[in-house]
Amino acid sequence: MRFIDINAMLGEWTPKRLFLQTAEDMEKEMARLGIEKAYIMDTKAWLSELSVGNLAAVQTAKEHPALRPVMVMTPLLEQEFGGREGAVEFICRHRVGAVRLFPLDHNFTLHPWNTDRLFTLMSDLRMPVLIDRMEHSASFEEYDQLYRLCREYPDVPVVLLTPGYRSARMIYPILEKCANFYVDTSLLIAYRAVEEITACFGAEHILFGTRMPYLEPGTFVGRILYADISEEDKEKIAYKNIVRLDSQIRYPYGGNSQ
Amino acid sequence: MAQTILERAKNRESFEDLDIIDIHCHMGNYSGFEFPDAGIDPMMEDARKMGVRRVCVVAQAGTSNAYRAGNINTLRAAERYPDRVLGYVALNPHMAWEAEDELRTYYPNDGFVGVKIHPGAMQAKANCKGYRKIFDLVQAYGGYVLVHTWEDCPYSNVDLCGDVMKDYPEIPFVLGHAGGTVEGVKKALRLANRLPNIYLDCCGFDVTEHSLPELAERMQDPSRLLYGSDYPFHDLRYGLTRVLFADLDDSVKRGILSSNAEELLRRSPKRLKH
Numbered sequence: 001m002r003f004i005d006i007n008a009m010l011g012e013w014t015p016k017r018l019f020l021q022t023a024e025d026m027e028k029e030m031a032r033l034g035i036e037k038a039y040i041m042d043t044k045a046w047l048s049e050l051s052v053g054n055l056a057a058v059q060t061a062k063e064h065p066a067l068r069p070v071m072v073m074t075p076l077l078e079q080e081f082g083g084r085e086g087a088v089e090f091i092c093r094h095r096v097g098a099v100r101l102f103p104l105d106h107n108f109t110l111h112p113w114n115t116d117r118l119f120t121l122m123s124d125l126r127m128p129v130l131i132d133r134m135e136h137s138a139s140f141e142e143y144d145q146l147y148r149l150c151r152e153y154p155d156v157p158v159v160l161l162t163p164g165y166r167s168a169r170m171i172y173p174i175l176e177k178c179a180n181f182y183v184d185t186s187l188l189i190a191y192r193a194v195e196e197i198t199a200c201f202g203a204e205h206i207l208f209g210t211r212m213p214y215l216e217p218g219t220f221v222g223r224i225l226y227a228d229i230s231e232e233d234k235e236k237i238a239y240k241n242i243v244r245l246d247s248q249i250r251y252p253y254g255g256n257s258q
Numbered sequence: 259m260a261q262t263i264l265e266r267a268k269n270r271e272s273f274e275d276l277d278i279i280d281i282h283c284h285m286g287n288y289s290g291f292e293f294p295d296a297g298i299d300p301m302m303e304d305a306r307k308m309g310v311r312r313v314c315v316v317a318q319a320g321t322s323n324a325y326r327a328g329n330i331n332t333l334r335a336a337e338r339y340p341d342r343v344l345g346y347v348a349l350n351p352h353m354a355w356e357a358e359d360e361l362r363t364y365y366p367n368d369g370f371v372g373v374k375i376h377p378g379a380m381q382a383k384a385n386c387k388g389y390r391k392i393f394d395l396v397q398a399y400g401g402y403v404l405v406h407t408w409e410d411c412p413y414s415n416v417d418l419c420g421d422v423m424k425d426y427p428e429i430p431f432v433l434g435h436a437g438g439t440v441e442g443v444k445k446a447l448r449l450a451n452r453l454p455n456i457y458l459d460c461c462g463f464d465v466t467e468h469s470l471p472e473l474a475e476r477m478q479d480p481s482r483l484l485y486g487s488d489y490p491f492h493d494l495r496y497g498l499t500r501v502l503f504a505d506l507d508d509s510v511k512r513g514i515l516s517s518n519a520e521e522l523l524r525r526s527p528k529r530l531k532h
Contacts, residue, residue, distance in 0.1 A: 033503060034268065169291060189492045190491065191490035213469075215467070218500065218504060222500075222503045223499055225267070225499075226495050
């Protein structure tokens with residue numbers, strides 16, 4: 001079974017020393033477990049310097065073909081990304097595979113009045129947007145914002161990362177109402193949650209994600225291999241859904257995604 | 259050459275041959291959040307598929323004021339799956355005077371192995387008088403104690419556990435979730451390295467911030483590291499695949515999954531019989 005990991009990261013993370021320190025460590029662990037590719041961000045873009053972190057992620061990905069860069073963004077396109085054109089140029093030049101948002105730690109609301117320009121761009125590019133639930137405090141109001149974004153930007157694949165085992169009553173209604181809403185497998189660990197989501201909403205809504213090296217990736221590989229769902233659905237979760245989303249990204253420069 | 263546990267797991271094999279013991283299970287649904295029907299039958303179905311031989315269970319009501327009803331449910335499960343379901347007697351520190359009756363009722367049954375306490379759910383500090391009364395009884399009647407621990411919790415943090423557990427060196431205590439948070443796991447490791455009656459189980463999501471090999475390496479006596487799933491709050495497969503896919507020698511995995519718990523059971527005979 002192929003596995004492509006939508007939720008990985010490299011870099012420092014105080015106060016914890018992560019068990020994978022370098023891209024080489026990560027590739028070794030991926031090979032041990034049979035993970036073919038991982039979408040990575042650099043934690044500097046989250047925890048210290050946005051642009052430095054984004055450049056580090058693309059540089060690492062250039063040197064490690066099994067890694068795909070993820071760009072951390074905020075709503076301020078003009079001030080932080082050289083405007084819409086600057087963002088598009090960066091995304092195309094580095095074949096960014098997804099954009100990741102940290103609304104709580106980066107001090108912005110996901111409400112459309114604030115994120116409309118960013119999400120208009122994401123919609124034009126059909127770019128997957130990863131929203132980090134463990135950082136995102138996931139109050140009821142924030143789920144409201146998530147739902148509104150999904151409804152107002154149906155062409156943007158919105159991926160809630162690390163949804164947590166207590167979240168069914170909030171994420172299931174969004175899964176039911178929004179075809180563009182996805183969750184990843186990291187901490188989708190409540191009893192039979194993978195099976196229940198697959199049965200009720202379809203395996204199309206689940207992306208394989210490990211949150212390595214914050215979490216141990218092997219357990220999520222195993223969770224899918226041992227899931228009580230069809231082989232076809234396992235393949236969708238393990239890699240086909242991610243490949244499908246990737247094929248839909250529109251890169252205005254340099255040709256579309258492979 | 260025999261396949262490694264990792265290779266077998268990649269091939270999705272069942273592990274009946276390892277005699278796996280899941281030291282930390284609940285049973286039943288929970289009002290706080292939704293998951294599918296989680297009675298003893300679906301649990302045993304999952305356990306059978308994965309090759310988990312025995313599960314140690316406390317029924318959901320056991321961690322509430324309806325704990326006595328929980329004990330009845332645990333007994334029913336143990337009777338329905340003799341030799342495969344091992345029960346914990348749930349006890350209430352606010353009603354510690356009832357504890358001896360409960361132990362005398364359930365301990366003579368071979369299906370019960372010890373006591374489960376949940377200071378957080380009971381809103382009673384792990385070192386309070388009620389729990390000390392319960393531990394006095396366990397000291398007299400045997401078995402071991404599984405304790406829910408979580409560092410952020412004012413009732414079940416590791417400092418409170420350490421304060422009381424040092425006073426009961428003959429009782430094996432299993433720190434469920436190994437302290438829970440990043441800081442909690444560090445404290446739990448220190449406590450386990452200081453007191454030989456402390457065991458850690460490796461379920462609970464913050465625990466995963468520490469890789470399992472790191473936990474095993476830092477424990478001076480890794481034979482006190484145990485597999486637990488926290489079923490059904492967590493899927494039984496989640497905790498199990500964490501061990502199966504870990505970058506650990508198979509001998510260490512076998513210890514975590516089976517022989518360490520076997521030794522704990524041997525070390526914790528009950529002294530109340532029919």
